[in-house]
Amino acid sequence: xxxxxxxxxxxxxxxxxxxxxxxxxxxxxxxxxxxxxxxxxxxxxxxxxxxxxxxxxxxxxxxxxxxxxxxxxxxxxxxxxxxxxxxxxxxxxxxxxxxxxxxxxxxxxxxxxxxxxxxxxxxxxxxxxxxxxxxxxxxxxxxxxxxxxxxxxxxxxxxxxxxxxxxxxxxxxxxxxxxxxxxxxxxxxxxxxxxxxxxxxxxxxxxxxxxxxxxxxxxxxxxxxxxxxxxxxxxxxxxxxxxxxxxxxxxxxxxxxxxxxxxxxxxxxxxxxxxxxxxxxxxxxxxxxxxxxxxxxxxxxxxxxxxxxxxxxxxxxxxxxxxxxxxxxxxxxxxxxxxxxxxxxxxxxxxxxxxxxxxxxxxxxxxxxxxxxxxxxxxxxxxxxxxxxxxxxxxxxxxxxxxxxxxxxxxxxxxxxxxxxxxxxxxxxxxxxxxxxxxxxxxxxxxxxxxxxxxxxxxxxxxxxxxxxxxxxxxxxxxxxxxxxxxxxxxxxxxxxxxxxxxxxxxxxxxxxxxxxxxxxxxxxxxxxxxxxxxxxxxxxxxxxxxxxxxxxxxx
Numbered sequence: 105x106x107x108x109x110x111x112x113x114x115x116x117x118x119x120x121x122x123x124x125x126x127x128x129x130x131x132x133x134x135x136x137x138x139x140x141x142x143x144x145x146x147x148x149x150x151x152x153x154x155x156x157x158x159x160x161x162x163x164x165x166x167x168x169x170x171x172x173x174x175x176x177x178x179x180x181x182x183x184x185x186x187x188x189x190x191x192x193x194x195x196x197x198x199x200x201x202x203x204x205x206x207x208x209x210x211x212x213x214x215x216x217x218x219x220x221x222x223x224x225x226x227x228x229x230x231x232x233x234x235x236x237x238x239x240x241x242x243x244x245x246x247x248x249x250x251x252x253x254x255x256x257x258x259x260x261x262x263x264x265x266x267x268x269x270x271x272x273x274x275x276x277x278x279x280x281x282x283x284x285x286x287x288x289x290x291x292x293x294x295x296x297x298x299x300x301x302x303x304x305x306x307x308x309x310x311x312x313x314x315x316x317x318x319x320x321x322x323x324x325x326x327x328x329x330x331x332x333x334x335x336x337x338x339x340x341x342x343x344x345x346x347x348x349x350x351x352x353x354x355x356x357x358x359x360x361x362x363x364x365x366x367x368x369x370x371x372x373x374x375x376x377x378x379x380x381x382x383x384x385x386x387x388x389x390x391x392x393x394x395x396x397x398x399x400x401x402x403x404x405x406x407x408x409x410x411x412x413x414x415x416x417x418x419x420x421x422x423x424x425x426x427x428x429x430x431x432x433x434x435x436x437x438x439x440x441x442x443x444x445x446x447x448x449x450x451x452x453x454x455x456x457x458x459x460x461x462x463x464x465x466x467x468x469x470x471x472x473x474x475x476x477x478x479x480x481x482x483x484x485x486x487x488x489x490x491x492x493x494x495x496x497x498x499x500x501x502x503x504x505x506x507x508x509x510x511x512x513x514x515x516x517x518x519x520x521x522x523x524x525x526x527x528x529x530x531x532x533x534x535x536x537x538x539x540x541x542x543x544x545x546x547x548x549x550x551x552x553x554x555x556x557x558x559x560x561x562x563x564x565x566x567x568x569x570x571x572x573x574x575x576x577x578x579x580x581x582x583x584x585x586x587x588x589x590x591x592x593x594x595x596x597x598x599x600x601x602x603x604x605x606x607x608x609x610x611x612x613x614x615x616x617x618x619x620x621x622x623x624x625x626x627x628x629x630x631x632x633x634x635x636x637x638x639x640x641x642x643x644x645x646x647x648x649x650x651x652x653x654x655x656x657x658x659x660x
Contacts (some may be wrong), residue, residue, distance in 0.1 A: 139486075190315060195220075197231065208310050210242065212434050219252070224307050226259075236271065241306060253290070263288070318452030320443065335444070337439040340409035344431040346644070350635065351431050353474075354410040354466040355417060356530065362462075368472070369465025376400060385523075395630075402627045407463020408458075412438035518568050537651040539638035540596050545650055546629070549592030553575070555589055571619075579615040583608055610646050617642030 185203040186193050193206040199215040202518035210225035219235035220227055229246045236252030239243060244256040247264030253271035254261065260609055261275040263286035270288035273280065280294060320329055323371045329395035344351055379396065383389030416434030419441070428434075442459065446452040556574045581588040583606055600610060621628020621641040626643030639649060 113606075124557060159305050176231055190311075192225070193222075195231070204660075208307070208315075224310060227256075230264075315450075316449040317454075318447060318449050319456055320446040320452065322447055333443060336408075337412075337436075337443070339405065340412055340439065341432045343406055343409045343638050344413060344435045345640070347631070347635075348431050350470075351406075351410055351413055354407075354470045355414045357470045357473070358410065358462060358466045363467050365465040367465070368469040369461050371462055372468050373461075381568050398625055399630055399633075402625065402630050403467045404460060404464055405627075407465075407467045408459055409435055409461045409463075410466050411463040412442060414438070415441055467634075474634075496501060537653060540594075540650040540652050541638060542630075542633035544594050545596065545632060546654075548588065548594045548596055549629075551590035551593060552588050571622075575615040575618060578618070579608075579611040582606055582614065583611040591650075595653050596650050598650055599646050601647050606648075610648065614646035614648055617645040620645070 150274060170443065175528070184201050185205070186195055186201045187203065187205045187207075188209055189207045190209060192209045193204050193211045195204050195213040195215045195217055197214040200217070201213075201215070202218040204211045204213050204217045204220045206221070206225050207223045208225065209222065211220050211222040212228045213220045213233065214231045216231055217229075217233050217235075219237070220229050221236075221238045221240075222242050223240045224242060224655045226242040227237055227244045229237045229244075229250065230248050232248055233250040233252070236255065237246055237250050238253075238257075238260050239261075240257045241259060242256070243259040244254060244261045245264065246254050246262070246267045246269070247267040248266060249270075251270045253274065254263070254269050254444045255274045256276065256278050258277040260281065261273065261390065261589070262281040263269070263273070263283055265285040266281045267283065267286040269288045269290060270287075272293060273282075273288050274295065276295040280292070282288075282292075305325060305328055308323070309329055309354070310381055312321045312323040312326065313319060313329070320333060376396075382391055383393050383396070394436045411435040413431050415438035416436065417438075419437055420428040420434060442455060445455045512647050553574060556577055557570055560570055578588055581591075582598050585592070586599070586606060591597065598606065598614070600606060617628075621631075632638055632643075634641045637649060643649060
């Protein structure tokens with residue numbers, strides 16, 4: 105289970121508490137009100153001086169709304185605060201405290217308190233409060249006098265029959281329940297009012313998992329965490345089914361080169377912030393930052409699947425045959441083991457971080473090795489598929505042309521114009537052409553998207569159906585011309601792996617497959633950069649590839 109989002113949300117939840125503490129400290133440093141002498145002891149001169157000075161303080165009190173007696177009480181206090189982290193704070197009846205604060209716990213005040221605050225916990229106030237009552241990611245119940253504000257953030261706010269709020273009542277992301285006898289002197293505000301769910305689920309995870317250093321626990325109230333974990337496990341199994349060859353390549357990298365895998369992961373961790381900063385500094389590169397972030401996220405997901413397959417393979421044996429050798433089975437076995445380890449205190453988070461670390465390194469190092477092998481193959485050149493001897497009877501010159509891309513391009517340029525794009529190059533010729541890479545395909549897709557968006561804005565004055573129109577446009581162009589306008593500009597052509605002509609079924613299936621490639625954070629398109637055959641998910645589903653041709657088929 106990924107806890108990055110929960111960690112960020114915890115920081116956001118603690119931030120209001122820090123602001124309250126800073127404001128309380130600043131308020132404690134303010135000068136106290138000037139004491140007023142009795143009427144019997146006043147002299148005319150002193151009365152005049154005091155009247156001039158007191159007028160300023162009257163304006164100051166009118167602006168701040170702070171009572172002079174409350175200010176004197178705070179400055180004469182002995183910093184009597186009741187603060188707990190991970191536990192509940194309880195102020196019993198008859199006791200006094202300047203602050204009652206709980207982080208990852210609930211605050212209950214039956215006595216006299218200055219302010220009562222809970223972060224990731226409930227706040228219950230039945231005694232007088234001279235400042236404010238606040239609950240962040242928790243419910244707030246007030247049934248006494250509060251001289252400040254009553255605020256609940258992502259929780260319900262309830263005012264009892266004896267509640268009297270001198271300030272404002274604010275409910276953010278929750279509902280307000282007010283007794284008819286409750287008195288509110290200020291304003292009542294509802295921001296994003298509604299039922300956003302009880303935050304008890306998050307507090308349960310914090311108490312039973314985060315404090316023990318583990319992502320999961322066999323405790324009640326954590327069904328959502330187990331459901332999320334099984335959901336990610338299902339995603340990893342799906343990736344293993346879809347990319348069996350690539351997954352086992354990464355597993356072999358972990359087994360044969362663990363040191364290089366760890367080094368690649370470390371370099372990736374250190375270089376990512378530097379790369380993002382450099383892209384932002386160049387201004388133009390800001391557009392590439394989302395692609396970098398999404399790419400790293402997808403690489404992390406695939407890396408988790410790799411490590412689960414590696415662990416399952418260690419259990420079943422490297423040379424096992426039959427059903428146990430299938431990558432999906434290995435991922436399931438490794439996932440079952442990891443889920444149990446996640447429930448062990450301290451060890452759970454260690455296993456979680458190690459899996460992500462080595463998984464990222466395996467994906468990055470394998471991708472670098474694939475790029476190097478591809479560059480080396482381009483430098484050496486393709487090996488001849490036929491011997492130098494004369495062809496036997498019945499052998500045509502077509503396979504010989506497939507042995508060399510240059511010869512294929514020459515034959516294509518000298519041949520007579522065909523009647524259809526599929527007949528322009530034989531299957532042997534198109535199979536010898538180089539595959540189109542990620543960036544040039546994205547550039548062609550961007551050009552097609554701009555073209556469709558412009559046409560829609562002119563014809564319909566709306567771009568709500570741009571994706572649907574883009575899919576229909578692509579299916580028609582792939583069938584009629586073998587390429588879109590963007591593909592024609594960049595000399596790209598869509599061909600079938602079996603060498604047959606593009607038909608309507610293949611074009612429609614490929615167009616529908618593009619929605620699947622886009623649905624999972626664009627992973628289906630990003631996979632083009634990592635796949636050995638430069639195929640996206642929609643290409644694998646339709647059985648197609650995109651190749652670079654010497655000259656793309658004309659539009660007309």
